Amino acid sequence: MNLLISLGIEGTAEKTGIGIVDSDGNVLAMAGKQLYPEEGGIHPREAAEHHAKWIPQLIPQAMEEAGLSYKDIDFISFSQGPGLGPALRTVATSARTLALSLNVPIIGVNHCIGHVEIGKLDTGARNPVTLYVSGGNSQVIAYESGRYRIFGETLDIAIGNCLDHFGRETGLGHPGGPVVEKLAKEGSYIDLPYVVKGMDFSFSGLLSAALRAHKNGERIEDICFSLQETAFAMLVEVTERALAHTEKDEVLLCGGVSANSRLREMMQIMAEEHYAKFYMPEMKYSGDNGVMIAWLGQLMYKTFGPLKIEDTHIIQRFRTDEVDAPWVDNTKYKLNLPKEIRAKGAESDIYEATWLGREAIVKNRVSKSYRIVEIDNKI
Incomplete structure (x- = not known):
């Protein structure tokens, strides 16, 4: 059986990415170019212009790296959403043009699911709870009932946006x-709002409080420490809640913010204390890249076949849970808990015990080592 070759084009925000992957999951080429604005944040028009400039240059670069000719490409995959409208339109137009010129099929894919699937491919994770954190997205994702479900997400801005906005407003720069x-x-803790509502989190109030602290003369190191510790503790708490609810035994961290060593440390500690396995892809696959688009294109092309050209419109608010994903291994892998623990909750361990001569269940609240003491004590 001949392997199919997918060329993927990514460009949902400020990163242009090209990837080439075969149907066995072998990465044949990867090329990318990041946009760094001279001032302020990412302007959608500038992102679109960046993609228009670099897509035509990166495709030949990737083809040369892969040692392929254009006749070897079997289909084109592109990020259909979510993302910045002008950026997505540039990518979609480029993908259509390439597919038509090569006379090959085309398929659009969900950017967020691309992060999950490349993480699984790179790490060997089978069916994890995923914390996906980037400049535009913050979601806790797990596969249930045929789709990737969002078990928790930001109610306002993404964590990456929060950190970048704080950096711009305080003169630290972007990103x-x-x-x-x-x-x-170099910082110490100062009190900032910790906002988890059900299974969702909010960063806008935390950002405002951090900016007020800066205006009031607090040390920038203390604000940075407290902002980071508070925001990441919120993310890890909701991830562990999803882990407890789904009873899965794997945790995956992906997205651009996963470059932060403190977040990785907190996720690792949480996973170990929950008796789960922790995974994180190589950094080159953690941020936006064309390889994840090419690989998800392979999975979707095999399952659903190509799109008609008229169906390749962008979906700017493309939800993770809008996509059927029957290719996912939904085997239930149970946590390997110690014999004395009957069940593992997000904030407590459940034990069987004897109370006044009768069988009983004991729920023991456990301190969380991933959180600093000041935050753990107030929750």
């Missing part, structure tokens, strides 16, 4: 995340 991480290593 703000790496600078916040560096300064946080």
Whole structure:
């Protein structure tokens, strides 16, 4: 059986990415170019212009790296959404043009699911609860009942947006995340709002409080430390809740914000304390890239076949849970719990015990090592 070759084009925001992947999951080529604005954040028009400039240059680069000719490409995959409208339109137009010129099929894919699937391919995770964190998205995702379901998400801005906005407003520059991480290593805790509502989180109030603290003269290192610790604790808490609810035994971290070493550490600690396995793809696959689009294109092409050209319109608000995903291994892998623990909750361990001579269930609240003491004590 001949392997199919997918060329993927990514461009939902400020990163242009091209990837070439075969149907066995072998990565044949990867090329990309990041947009760094001179000032402020990412302007949708500038992102579109960036993609228009670099897509024609990166495709030949990827083809050369893969050692392929254009007749070897079996179909084109592109990020159909979610993302910035002008950026998505540029990518879709490029994908249509390439598919028509090569006379090959085309398929559009969901950007968020692409992050999950490349994470699974790279790490060997089978059916994890995924924390996907980036500049535009913050979601806790797990596969249930035929689709990737969103078990928790931001109610307002994404965590990456929160950190970048803080960086711009305080003069730290863009992107703000790496600078916040560096300064946080020299900081101490100050109280900031911790906002988890049900299974969702909110960062806008936290951002406003951090900016007020800066205006009031608090040390920038202390604000960065507290902002990072608070925001990440919220994300990890909801991830563990989803892990407890689904009873899965794997956790995956992906998205651009996963570059933060403190977030990785917190997720690792949470997974270990929950008796789950922790996975994170290589950094080159964690941020936006064309390989994840090419690979998800392979999965969807095999399952559903290509799209008609007239169906390749962009979907700017493309929800993760709008896509059927029958290719996912939905085997239930149970946690390997110690004998004395009957069940594992997000905030407590459940034990069987004897109380006044009768069988009983004991629910023991457990302190969370991934959270600093100041935050753990107030929850």
